[in-house]
Structure formats: C-alpha cells, structure tokens
Amino acid sequence: MEKRWSIKPESDDETINHLSEVLNINRVLANLLVQRGVTNYDEAKAFFRPKLTDLHNPFLMKDMEEAVHRIVKAFDNRERILIYGDYDVDGTTSVALVYSFLSLHYNHIDYYIPNRYEEGYGISYKGIDYAADNGITLVIALDCGIKAVEKMEYAREKGIDFIICDHHTPGDVLPKAAACLDPKRPDCNYPDKNLSGCGVGFKLMQGFCRFKDYKESQLYDLIDLVAVSIASDIVPITGENRILAYYGLEKLNSNPGIGLSSIIKIAGMEGREITISDIVFKIGPRINAAGRIDAGSDAVDLLVSRDSGNAGLMSKDIDECNETRKDLDRSITIEAHDLIATNPEQLDKKSTVLYNKDWHKGVIGIVASRLTEAFYRPTVILTESKGFATGSARSVEGFDLYKAIESCSDLLENFGGHMYAAGLTLKIENIPAFQERFEKYVEDNILPEQLIPQIEIDAHLHLKDITPKFYRILKQFRPFGPGNMKPVFASNRVFDYGTSKCVGKDRDHLKLEIIEEHSAAIKQGIAFSMGHVIDNIKSNKPFDVCYTVEENVYNGITTLQVMLKDIKFPYSE
Structure with a gap:
C-alpha cells in the first residue's frame, strides 16, 4: 500500500538556534525539542530529566477531597472496601496498584474484575450484587464507571457508595457517586487531561497518602504498574504521563514487582532494557490475555502476588492464554480479511463493519486493529454475546471514531471509548442499519488523505x-x-x-x-x-x-x- 509522507515544517529559526547553542546540540535535535514544546534551557532540563516532584497536586482534580474523605471514613468505620476494575491492562493494573497500596494499611479489602463474557465492560449489576452479598459498603471503581448512571442508582438502593476513577469521556449526566474522578469532566480543571485509568487511581492514592501522611515511597514502589497502563492504553506520553512512564520504566528495569518480574522472565526479556514497545507488544498482551481467554482476575492475582514461586506458575498460565489468543487472533483475522478482499462491494467502502456470531469476543479488538492497518479505514468488528451484537472499533489517523459511533447512538444499547478506539453493543437486527449509517457518516466526514496511510x-x-x-x-x-x-x-x-x-x-x-x-x-x-x-x-x-x-x-x-x-x-x- 502506498504511503503518504507528511514532513513537519521546521520550527521557529531563532528558537532552534538558541536551543542548539545553550544545549550544545545540532539543529535537528533542537528542532525536535521545539516540536515537542521545549523552547528554553529550563524546559529542556525538565524534559530530559523528569522529576516526581513535578507531578501535579492531586487535589487539583475535581472531587478528590470527597474521594479521600470517603476512604478515610471507611477506614475509621472498618467498612469493607472493594476495588473494582475493567478486565484489560489498564483496568487490571489499576486494581493491582490501588489494592496493593491500600492493603499495606488496611485489611478489610478485596478486588473484583468483571467477566468479559458474562458481565461485559464496566460496572455490572452482578458486581454490585457481589458487593452487597459480601457486606461491602464502598467500591472504588477504576478505568470505568463514568457513564454508569443507572448502575449507581442501583448501588445506592443497595447501600453501597462508589468512588469512580475514570479517564473516558463522560456522558451528559454524571453518575451520582460519592466522588467522580475524571480529568475529562467538563467541570474539572485538572491540568493534565490525558491520564490513564491507572494514572487516575495513582492520583487518588497520592491524595490519600498525603492526607494520611503515609510515605509516598510506598506508592512509588508501584509505579511500574502505571507505566504498563500508560503504554498499553496508548495514552499520550506527555506531561504527567511522561514523568510516570519515565520512573515506571526505571522501576521495571531495576526492581519490578514480583508479578511483572515473572512476566518479564516468561517473555524472555530478562537481562535487557525494557522499553515502551516491549510493554505494548510483550507484557501488555500477556496481561490482556487473561481477560480475553479466561478471567481478568487471574491477571490481578499475578500482579499483586508477593510469592515469586506462585507468580511463576501464574505467569505460565497467562502465557498459555496468550498463545491461545494469538491462534484465535490469527484465524479470525484471516477470515475477516478474506470477507473484505473477495467482496468488491466491501472494497469500495470507506469503512468496514463486519459481524460473525461465532468470532471470539476476546480478540475482536485485536482483529479490528489488524484490519484497520491492512485496509486503512475506520473499522468495527462485531460478534454475538448474550443475544446482542458486541464489538470493538478502531480508527485511522485524524478521524474521530467516537463521534462517528455517537452519530448512530439511537441504534446502540451502549458505547464508549476514545477518538481512535471504542466499544459498542447493539441489537443484532440493528446491524444493517448501523452499517449503512456508519458508512454514510464516514463517507461524509473523512478526508481523502485520511484513507492513505501516513508517515x-x-x-x-x-x-x-x-x-x-x-x-x-x-x-x-x-x-x-x-x-x-x-x-x-x-x-x-x-x-x-x-x-x-x-x-x-x-x-x-x-x-x-x-x-x-x-x-x-x-x-x-x-x-x-x-x-x-x-x-x-x-x-x-x-x-x-x-x-x-x-x-x-x-x-x-x-x-x-x-x-x-x-x-x-x-x-x-
């Protein structure tokens, strides 16, 4: 496939010359810095030498005080606390971080990961029932929940408070929770809008740590989990994420947690430097595989493990899940690819929407990514789950997939996600209408050059x-x-x-x-x-x-x- 080269214009000449001189570097490197918003010596120092002390005050986030006070109240009243998170890498690392930190100071705590196939994405009624049945009165939900308006009403009826820590785009109405931490809230003035779900959980623990005067070094011992979430969830590695990723990688390379260490070992990466790419292609997929093939809670069991022997056994199980995932991914991708390549009508479209009731729900997101790469157009892959069509969507550079799906919201049961990746559920009988409406939106809004891969x-x-x-x-x-x-x-x-x-x-x-x-x-x-x-x-x-x-x-x-x-x-x- 022909590729389009897009060469960035050179930045301001005077600024480049200044940086080149004060840093003693050539103009090309100085230009790279200016492209990244670095224009003087102090900014260059902060860029090249990130500091944990440069992290923002967690109490700048809307509802942080309410969230911290609710946890303190739970501690004081010896309430049972449940840490709840999604089954993907961001969700499981979030749960592992918050659970590991709080369990250093409190015993009445448990965690819960919804089953991808029985409960689906986000906060589930089954999860709320589990909390009620086990005497839990506070749930800290991570990487999910910002659209769970009806679920929060149900939880309140059960006498359960929720603290929601999310980073997805909120709907028009926020859930009535004890606190809703989400830097993407329109009324939240937090300086960094691009935290991962685990990053929001980290900020909550940072706020709690400061309120209780706990040693923050205990929290920084878990920073490798934040780096794994940042890399795997493809959030911008700028601002706070750059600092967290920088120190998280440092920890991952020098003294990773027992669970992550066992994954590094089974992935054959011992003894060499681990990079963001290694997380994306080797560590993240193994953590993800647990939720795709078996149960996401298995990943958390591994990530919170304090026994290297047990961690070794669990990492082998997760590695086997990953091999199964790769086989499913390969076979479904070939099948889906052939459906497009052998159908002239499909080839002429500006989008791809495919449905097969027998495709494995756990890998359709990966298949959507591979097809987007192969045919370079917005792609939705659907399969059947509990009588509905459920799927994953991926986009191309510059095209807002979330808006495209939102334009079809009247055909959907629910949806959520970002500009480049989303999930959705709809009635099976609505698939043809969705295919037609989605294609029409893409056709009307995508630019011709956005359908050509760009370097x-x-x-x-x-x-x-x-x-x-x-x-x-x-x-x-x-x-x-x-x-x-x-x-x-x-x-x-x-x-x-x-x-x-x-x-x-x-x-x-x-x-x-x-x-x-x-x-x-x-x-x-x-x-x-x-x-x-x-x-x-x-x-x-x-x-x-x-x-x-x-x-x-x-x-x-x-x-x-x-x-x-x-x-x-x-x-x-």
Missing part, C-alpha cells in the same frame, strides 16, 4: 550527522509513545553503496548500505518486507528514504543503523 516525518537528516553523540542525545528523548513518538527522519537522494541485498528466509527483506553524494558516510540499514524493490535500489539511481535510528548489537559490538519505514523513487535520471 509523519520529523525532519530531514544527512546520513553523516548520524553519529554516536547524536544518538546518545536522541535516546534521552525517551520514553517514546503518543505525543512523543520516536523521531522519523528523511534523507533525500541517497544511493546504494553497491552491497545492498535481499535477506530472510523468503528473501523479502532488504539489508542496505547507503551513501549520499559528496559524503563518505556509509550507513547500514534494514527494510522489512521491501525486498521487491531491490532492482530499483541497484539501478544506480538516487532514491529517498525515511527511517528511525537504532542501535544494532552483534557479537558484542554496537553500531548505529537506520530502520527504514519507506522508500520512494521520484528521480528519473
């Missing part, structure tokens, strides 16, 4: 400028993620040095050595799944490349290489 390029770069010093500073831009993506560079009019070749079992990858005119710098590179352009590479004609800069360690020797994202051949001479 956002931060700056042009000469190959000769890729030096050890350049890379050493570039590494300090980490942790990378939304809002601070790994920089992508473009180099124009490069040539094959004469040694580029196809590699891999099927010879479908490229191993390159490239040079520029008037420069002796030779750079090694790798281009996955681009073996088909080898003849163009070897034609002695110039070409353009875009790439990230990576370290390559081989036989104990570390070198720099470029990881190509795309190659263009615009020159005819």
Whole structure:
C-alpha cells in the first residue's frame, strides 16, 4: 500500500538556534525539542530529566477531597472496601496498584474484575450484587464507571457508595457517586487531561497518602504498574504521563514487582532494557490475555502476588492464554480479511463493519486493529454475546471514531471509548442499519488523505550527522509513545553503496548500505518486507528514504543503523 509522507515544517529559526547553542546540540535535535514544546534551557532540563516532584497536586482534580474523605471514613468505620476494575491492562493494573497500596494499611479489602463474557465492560449489576452479598459498603471503581448512571442508582438502593476513577469521556449526566474522578469532566480543571485509568487511581492514592501522611515511597514502589497502563492504553506520553512512564520504566528495569518480574522472565526479556514497545507488544498482551481467554482476575492475582514461586506458575498460565489468543487472533483475522478482499462491494467502502456470531469476543479488538492497518479505514468488528451484537472499533489517523459511533447512538444499547478506539453493543437486527449509517457518516466526514496511510516525518537528516553523540542525545528523548513518538527522519537522494541485498528466509527483506553524494558516510540499514524493490535500489539511481535510528548489537559490538519505514523513487535520471 502506498504511503503518504507528511514532513513537519521546521520550527521557529531563532528558537532552534538558541536551543542548539545553550544545549550544545545540532539543529535537528533542537528542532525536535521545539516540536515537542521545549523552547528554553529550563524546559529542556525538565524534559530530559523528569522529576516526581513535578507531578501535579492531586487535589487539583475535581472531587478528590470527597474521594479521600470517603476512604478515610471507611477506614475509621472498618467498612469493607472493594476495588473494582475493567478486565484489560489498564483496568487490571489499576486494581493491582490501588489494592496493593491500600492493603499495606488496611485489611478489610478485596478486588473484583468483571467477566468479559458474562458481565461485559464496566460496572455490572452482578458486581454490585457481589458487593452487597459480601457486606461491602464502598467500591472504588477504576478505568470505568463514568457513564454508569443507572448502575449507581442501583448501588445506592443497595447501600453501597462508589468512588469512580475514570479517564473516558463522560456522558451528559454524571453518575451520582460519592466522588467522580475524571480529568475529562467538563467541570474539572485538572491540568493534565490525558491520564490513564491507572494514572487516575495513582492520583487518588497520592491524595490519600498525603492526607494520611503515609510515605509516598510506598506508592512509588508501584509505579511500574502505571507505566504498563500508560503504554498499553496508548495514552499520550506527555506531561504527567511522561514523568510516570519515565520512573515506571526505571522501576521495571531495576526492581519490578514480583508479578511483572515473572512476566518479564516468561517473555524472555530478562537481562535487557525494557522499553515502551516491549510493554505494548510483550507484557501488555500477556496481561490482556487473561481477560480475553479466561478471567481478568487471574491477571490481578499475578500482579499483586508477593510469592515469586506462585507468580511463576501464574505467569505460565497467562502465557498459555496468550498463545491461545494469538491462534484465535490469527484465524479470525484471516477470515475477516478474506470477507473484505473477495467482496468488491466491501472494497469500495470507506469503512468496514463486519459481524460473525461465532468470532471470539476476546480478540475482536485485536482483529479490528489488524484490519484497520491492512485496509486503512475506520473499522468495527462485531460478534454475538448474550443475544446482542458486541464489538470493538478502531480508527485511522485524524478521524474521530467516537463521534462517528455517537452519530448512530439511537441504534446502540451502549458505547464508549476514545477518538481512535471504542466499544459498542447493539441489537443484532440493528446491524444493517448501523452499517449503512456508519458508512454514510464516514463517507461524509473523512478526508481523502485520511484513507492513505501516513508517515509523519520529523525532519530531514544527512546520513553523516548520524553519529554516536547524536544518538546518545536522541535516546534521552525517551520514553517514546503518543505525543512523543520516536523521531522519523528523511534523507533525500541517497544511493546504494553497491552491497545492498535481499535477506530472510523468503528473501523479502532488504539489508542496505547507503551513501549520499559528496559524503563518505556509509550507513547500514534494514527494510522489512521491501525486498521487491531491490532492482530499483541497484539501478544506480538516487532514491529517498525515511527511517528511525537504532542501535544494532552483534557479537558484542554496537553500531548505529537506520530502520527504514519507506522508500520512494521520484528521480528519473
């Protein structure tokens, strides 16, 4: 599929020159900083050296005082407290963090994760009944609940108070809970709107910690869980999230919790540096697999474990769930892909909405992501659950999926999510109407260029400028993620040095050595799944490349290489 290169305009020249001078870095690196909102030495220091003391006062969040006072009241009256969270990574890490911290100071506490298949997403009536049956009078709900208006009425009838900690977009009416912590509340002036669900739970514990004068070091011991939630829930790694991710990764690499340590071991990552990408592709999927295949509570059992032996056994079980998940994901993706690729009517659409009652509910979100990547258009994948169609939706760059689904709200039983990812439930008989209405909204509102995969390029770069010093500073831009993506560079009019070749079992990858005119710098590179352009590479004609800069360690020797994202051949001479 052809890709569109979008090269960011260079930032203010005077600011770039100033940063380049005061930081003793080249203009390309200075430009990267300005793109990220860094314009002077102090801001650069805060960016490169994040501090926990720069975290915002938790009491700036609306309802924080009410939430903290309600927990204090529960402690004083020896009430039973239930920590309730969703079954995905953000939910289970939230529950693990809040439960682990509070259980250091209080015994009458338990946790609850709803079953994906029996109860669905968010706060359930069954969960409220569980609380009532077990004498629980306070529930702390994490990563869910901001739209649970009717459920809160039911809980109040049962004599149960809720503290809701959520980060999803609220509806028009807030639930009548003891407290609703959500930085996305219109009436909440909290400075950072992009916390993960676990991040909101962390802020609640931070507020409680300060009110009770507990040692915050006990809370920071759990910060690796926050980093896992930030990476897995794809929230922007800016502001507070950057600080939390920075220190969470530090903890993950130096002294992770017992549960996370066992996942790191079974994923084969012991002894090497763990990055945000490792969380996204190796740690997060294993935690998620418990809720997708078996029970999300298994993930919390592992994450709160204080016994390395038991944690090892539990991590093996979760790893087996992950293997099952991968098999289901693979087979359903192939089936769904064929439904589109073999149907001309489907291929001509601006959106994808597919339904199959037999598809496994636990992996349809992953399938939606894969199909969005393959066909590059807003995608909804539905299956049957409890007599309804339930599904997951994913979007393309720049298109607000949440608004598209909201435009069909009269056809839905419920829905929720973000701009790029959402979940929904509807009556099976409403699927055709939803397909038609969703397609019409997408067709009317999506821009033509949003249907072409885009590679956002931060700056042009000469190959000769890729030096050890350049890379050493570039590494300090980490942790990378939304809002601070790994920089992508473009180099124009490069040539094959004469040694580029196809590699891999099927010879479908490229191993390159490239040079520029008037420069002796030779750079090694790798281009996955681009073996088909080898003849163009070897034609002695110039070409353009875009790439990230990576370290390559081989036989104990570390070198720099470029990881190509795309190659263009615009020159005819």
